[in-house]
Each structure stands twice: as C-alpha cells, then as structure tokens.
Amino acid sequence: DVPAWLKSLRLHKYAALFSQMTYEEMMALTECQLEAQNVTKGARHKIVISIQKLKERQNLLKSLEGDILEGGNLRVPLQELHQMILTPIKAYSSQNSSPEEHSRDVDSQHPSSLLGSDSQGSDCKDSAGMQQHHLPGCEGESGGAPLPEGDLPGQFTRVMGK
DSSP states (O other), rough: HHHHHHHHOOOGGHHHHHHTTTTTHHHHHHHHHHHHHTOOOHHHHHHHHHHHHHHTTHHHHHHHHHHHHTTTOOOHHHHHHHHHSSSSOOOOTTTSSSSHHHHHHHTTTTTHHHOOOSSTTTOOTTTSSSOOOOOOOSSOOSSSSSOOTTTTHHHHHHHHHO
C-alpha cells in the first residue's frame, strides 16, 4: 500500500507519481529521477532514505529473529514488525526457479495440509477438535529451511512464528 506508506512519511502528495511505477522501479529510484519529476529537494532526500530502509528490511528481519531466539524482550521486535507491515511489501514469487524446482517447492510446503484437507502427516487435533499443523522451522530453532533472498513475506511470517 504505497499511498498509505507515503502518507505515513507525510509525502502523500507524491502518491500519483508512485502510482505510475512498478515496485521494482520504485525501489530503484534515485534523487536525479525524482528531481526530473519536480519533487522538492527535501522530499527527494526523504524518499531516497525511506527506500533505502525498505531495502534493509530483510536484514532487519534476520536480526529480529536472532534477538527473539536469544530470549530478548519482544516489545521492540513487535514494534519493528508493526512499522514494517505498514510499508510496501511485494508478494514473493520464485520466478527464477525451473518448473521442476517450483513443483518440488510446492510439494515440500504441503499446501493441502495448510488448507486442512485430508492429509494426515504430523497433524493432531486439540481439545476442541480443531486441527493443529506442525510446520518445520516453527518450534523456535534458528534452523529450518533457508528462505530465498527477497522473500520478505516469508521472512516476516517466520519472525512472527518465533
């Protein structure tokens, strides 16, 4: 939600400019490009700094995950996650993988068990009769399958799971 993000930065008057761009174009913006679009100097600087912070989110999430696993205070990570969810986040798709890898990835995620279908696997029922799903990498260890670079939604979800 780019307009809401811009509003949080008090730069909402530039929402129309951003509506004409793809996510990748927005992430690659430079001060020169913004100047060519008649963006004021102060706003240009603020936009470029804010985009740089967007680029650093993956590293921030890795750091937050480590802090949580070390038993640190949850208040700061939760505040960081709250701020992050208000920023533009592109849906991740593994377009670079081959069809065989994509099929293997989909199979390894067990989408049918996530939807509560007839798979048995490691599911169990709680006292209310609801199925609980045990997903790898959610028990608090730092291991688990490494997430591909750029999978911000996956990393965000992993940190929330911890």
